[in-house]
Amino acid sequence: MGHTVGFLYPGFSAEDDYPTIEQALGDDVRLPVVHTTMREDAHRVDALLDIGGADVLAEGAATLREAGVQAAVWACTSGSFVFGWDGAAQQVEGVREAAGVPASSTSFAFVNAARHLGLRRVAVAATYPEDVAGRFAAFLAHAGVEVVSLSCEGIITAAEVGTLGRDAVLEFVAANDHPDAEAVLVPDTALHTVAWLDELEARLGKPVLTANQVSVWEGLRLAGAGRPRTGLGTLFATEEGPPNGPIG
Incomplete structure (x- = not known):
């Protein structure tokens, strides 16, 4: 079925x-x-x-x-x-x-996925401005997930985020990893990621969760x-x- x-x-x-x-x-x-x-x-x-x-x-x-x-x-x-x-x-x-x-x-x-994988400490690679990204970190903290590193690209529109291609996405996520993070979270549904999930994880050597x-x-x-x-x-x-x- x-x-x-x-x-x-x-x-x-x-x-x-x-x-x-x-x-x-x-x-x-x-x-x-x-x-x-x-x-x-x-x-x-x-x-x-x-x-x-x-x-x-x-x-x-x-x-x-x-x-x-x-x-x-x-x-x-x-x-x-x-x-x-x-x-x-x-x-x-x-x-x-x-x-x-x-x-x-x-x-x-994101919260349920983090719990499913047993994640307690994560890095966040956010395309958002800082004030918006901070609200995501607070949301995760409410669920007991600690954000050890928060990056904020400051991209204002979803349309601009949607133009980022493979190389830009790989570099962006890799650049915003942190050695204390058990995984990297990428919280923007405007960002293309799903075609490169295994590639992202191979590069970082840890789980990558995208929107x-x-x-x-x-x-x-x-x-x-x-x-x-x-x-x-x-x-x-x-x-x-x-x-x-x-x-x-």
Whole structure:
């Protein structure tokens, strides 16, 4: 039996990561993407609060419900953690109600992925400005994950992030590793990464968790389709536990 996991994705930047993962996963998985409204493309707190607004997500989640998905993920890290832990949980609950299926967001996907791999200390390679990146570090800290190194590239728009290619991504992630980090987290769904996950991990010698990767892993977990899979990094290759709620 196949599994269908739906994603709410703001605007257009690296949404082609999803068909790339779908192809890698095989014929038993479908990953439809619904593009949600982005009135302003900016990694700025006020714009992010609008991008992740309840009205915007409910509209997209209703479309996923019509598509018959088995789980739904709000595939936007900054547009979820910017609300804080409780606000992000309320946001996910709104998606769950509108979609009628288990739901989560990329921010909680990072937390659940870190817990799944037993990570306690991580480096964060963030494309965001410093104030936004700091909110992601605080979100992780709430879950007991220590950020030993936080990089902030200060790129304002998702559109610009989406233009970064293989060489730039490999250099960016490698440059922002830290010897005390058990893994490197790359928290922007606007950044293409999934085609190079194994290459990234080989270069760094440790797990690399990226936004679109963890979003798909989380969705499959919620849909009861979690099992070891190759070609998508340590996270996908590791034996899954039973599905649980979005806060893990």
